[in-house]
Amino acid sequence: MTNETDHRPWGHYTVLSDEKDHKVKRIVVSPKGRLSLQRHQRRCEHWYVIRGEALVTLNEDKITKKAGEYIDIPLGAVHRVENPGSEDLVFIEIQTGDYFGEDDIERLEDDYGRK
Template sequence: MFEHDIRPWGEYWVLDDAETHKVKRILVNPGGRLSLQYHHHRAEIWTIVSGVGTVTINEEIKDYSAGNVAQIPLGAYHRMENKTNEPVVFIEVQYGTYFGEDDIVRVEDDYNRS
């Protein structure tokens, strides 16, 4: 059974959780967006599976569609936003030394989380 969590912007499923990496399937609802955040212990690779997501990586903001890959370096500010009427689904591969949810440092958050 996969770990599953519902968030204000959508939901995610953990597909693999190992010492060296973690893999999630993430669904962002229409109009939803993740917090602008960074991590101390991990970098991420996002592969878009369906929909069109607007990805922020530091100062760069651009749309990614199915098959596009976003590489997020360790410490980079990043966010996924869905400005469309269809869900955005992407696969997130985390790699580094620690993958806990408490390694999310939120810089901006629409849902007032710390």
């Protein structure tokens, strides 16, 4: 299997594993970049920070995570990750649930005009 890399306005991600019961991505967020404020109906996520600093929105909370730290995103939780730093933020995302398609992203806010 070749690892698929997808470039986005905020950085890029590479799919490391895509199986029936899980999906694993290596996500790189450029300095000052952030993903959309979103939620999922069919998956939860576990984020493990490899490098840099993550500012995570989880429902009403803002939480900072650094290299070696992790956070769990429950099913249906409103969430976002952003990179407040001057170097790339790199983290591993492990998705579990019954469906892992990109169309399970419900965007509530997006800096890049995506729906």
